[in-house]
Amino acid sequence: xxxxxxxxxxxxxxxxxxxxxxxxxxxxxxxxxxxxxxxxxxxxxxxxxxxxxxxxxxxxxxxxxxxxxxxxxxxxxxxxxxxxxxxxxxxxxxxxxxxxxxx
Numbered sequence: 001x002x003x004x005x006x007x008x009x010x011x012x013x014x015x016x017x018x019x020x021x022x023x024x025x026x027x028x029x030x031x032x033x034x035x036x037x038x039x040x041x042x043x044x045x046x047x048x049x050x051x052x053x054x055x056x057x058x059x060x061x062x063x064x065x066x067x068x069x070x071x072x073x074x075x076x077x078x079x080x081x082x083x084x085x086x087x088x089x090x091x092x093x094x095x096x097x098x099x100x101x102x103x
Contacts, residue, residue: 001028001068001069001070001071002069002070002071002072003070003071003072004071004072004073004074005019005071005072005073005074006074006075007073007074007075008075009058009075010057010058010060010075010076011044011047011057011060011062011073011075012044012057013041013044013045013048015044015073016037016040016041016044016062016073017041019037019071019073020034020037020038020041023037028069030066030067030069031067031091032066032067032069032086032088033064033066033067033069033071033086035066035086035091035092035093036064036065036066036084036085036086036093037064037071038093039084039093039095040062040064040073040084040093043062043082043084043095044057044062053098056079056080056098057075058075058076059075059076059077059078059079059080060073060074060075060076060078060079060080060081060082061073061074061075061078061080061081061082062074062081062082062084063081063082063083063084064084064085065083065084065085065086066085066086066093067086067088079100080098080099080100081096081098081099081100082095082096082098083095083096084096
């Protein structure tokens, strides 16, 4: 499964939570996806509290990868990218350092 969630104005926790709930309802939420989506949700909440990162929520690409699935949450021009992926051996989510795309 590959899917893009286009966010209005900025990436909000409700965007991530809504996608998680949809996957749960359809039976497509795997253990790895659940763990990475929860970690992605924590990141968005943390970004909203961090003045430096908050302003980037309007132009962000948050990519979640787990169990052969790929979800992209995209807001604005997506000038900053953050990856959250699942390590099957450790049964945990990993997060990349945010990186900015060259203009």
